[in-house]
Amino acid sequence: MEKFNVAIVGAGPGGIFAAYELHKLAPSLSVVVIEKGKPLEKRKCPIDGVKIKSCINCPSCSIMNGFGGAGAFSDGKYNITNEFGGDLYQYVGAKQAIELMEYVDTINVENGGAASRLFANDR
Ligand SMILES: Cc1cc2nc3c(=O)[nH]c(=O)nc-3n(C[C@H](O)[C@H](O)[C@H](O)COP(=O)(O)OP(=O)(O)OC[C@H]3O[C@@H](n4cnc5c(N)ncnc54)[C@H](O)[C@@H]3O)c2cc1C
Numbered sequence: 615m616e617k618f619n620v621a622i623v624g625a626g627p628g629g630i631f632a633a634y635e636l637h638k639l640a641p642s643l644s645v646v647v648i649e650k651g652k653p654l655e656k657r658k659c660p661i662d663g664v665k666i667k668s669c670i671n672c673p674s675c676s677i678m679n680g681f682g683g684a685g686a687f688s689d690g691k692y693n694i695t696n697e698f699g700g701d702l703y704q705y706v707g708a709k710q711a712i713e714l715m716e717y718v719d720t721i722n723v724e725n726g727g728a729a730s731r732l733f734a735n736d737r
Contacts, residue, residue: 618646625649626683627692634721651679654686689730692718 620636622629625647633647651657657676660666678684685692703711719732 617644619643620645622647624683625651625681627685629683630681631718631721649679649681650674651681651683652676654681656680657682657686 620643622632622645629647629649633645636643636645651674657680659676660670660672661668674680677687680686701711702714706714715732723731
C-alpha cells in the first residue's frame, strides 16, 4: 500500500487549499487528497425543473460532493453566510482580511478562475 506523509480528507476548497499550501511550504512532503464524490466533469445535478423538480437524494450529491466540494460552482468567496463563523476581518483586521482574500483570488485566477475574479480594479 502506498504511504503518504499527509492525508487530507475532502477536496473542497479547504482540502484543496490545504494541499496547495503544504506543497508550497513543504514540497518534500507527500500529500494525498481523498474525495468521496465524483470528479468535477461528472458532477451534474439531475434537477431540471421539468422531469425532476426537487432533490432525489442521489448517492453522491453533485452540488455538495466531488472535486471542488460545495464551492465547485461558486464565485470564489467560499462563504455562503457570515451568520456562523462571523466575519474574517473581525478576527484578523480589515487589512489582513483583504490581503488573504486577494491571495486566494490570485490562486483561483492563476488556475483557471479568471471569470470569477474578485478584484478587477487594482490589477
Ligand atoms: C448551495 C450552496 C451554494 C453556495 N454558493 C456559494 C457562492 O455562490 N459563492 C461562494 O463563495 N460560496 C458559496 N457557497 C459556500 C462554499 O461552497 C463553501 O463555503 C465551501 O465549499 C466550503 O469549503 P470546504 O472545503 O470547507 O467544504 P466543502 O466544500 O463542503 O468540501 C468538503 C468535501 O469533503 C468531501 N468529504 C466529506 N466527507 C468525506 C469523506 N468521509 N471522505 C471523502 N471525502 C469527504 C465532500 O464530498 C466535499 O467535496 C455555497 C454553498 C452551498 C451549499
